[in-house]
Amino acid sequence: xxxxxxxxxGTVRVGIAKSDPDRLVATPLETLDAGDAEADDWHARLAARxxxxxxxxxxxxxxxxxxxxxxxxxxxxxxxARALARELEQAGHEVELWDERLSSAEAERVLLASxxxxxxxxxxxxxxxxxxxxxxWLDARRT
Numbered sequence: 001x002x003x004x005x006x007x008x009x010g011t012v013r014v015g016i017a018k019s020d021p022d023r024l025v026a027t028p029l030e031t032l033d034a035g036d037a038e039a040d041d042w043h044a045r046l047a048a049r050x051x052x053x054x055x056x057x058x059x060x061x062x063x064x065x066x067x068x069x070x071x072x073x074x075x076x077x078x079x080x081a082r083a084l085a086r087e088l089e090q091a092g093h094e095v096e097l098w099d100e101r102l103s104s105a106e107a108e109r110v111l112l113a114s115x116x117x118x119x120x121x122x123x124x125x126x127x128x129x130x131x132x133x134x135x136x137w138l139d140a141r142r143t
Contacts, residue, residue, distance in 0.1 A: 006135075007130055015131075028131045
């Protein structure tokens with residue numbers, strides 16, 4: 001299990017990316033429907049779905065994007081990401097949190113530059129953001 005899974009957590013969609021076996025390059029994998037974020041067991045159910053993807057893709061480590069505010073302070077989204085990370089750890093995965101400020105905005109810029117249409121950008125933005133999060137983490141481990 002050498003691959004790493006990258007996760008961009010959202011309350012509507014969750015972007016997923018994976019690394020190659022050598023942990024050099026991140027590629028977009030899929031976008032999950034986040035489900036009912038108002039449900040009491042939402043974090044546990046979403047973590048189970050992500051753990052299923054991690055197992056299928058042979059990923060022991062999961063990098064969860066940590067959406068801090070621009071000031072560096074925690075937000076409601078930060079608390080959601082931390083709760084999901086705890087659930088994944090309880091499921092037996094090694095979890096790393098990675099600062100993901102502006103990853104969704106950068107993903108949008110990448111998709112705009114590629115000429116993607118609006119509907120395609122909406123569908124791809126979350127998994128591209130997950131790819132940017134994971135690639136940042138991978139690059140930091142090589143230096």
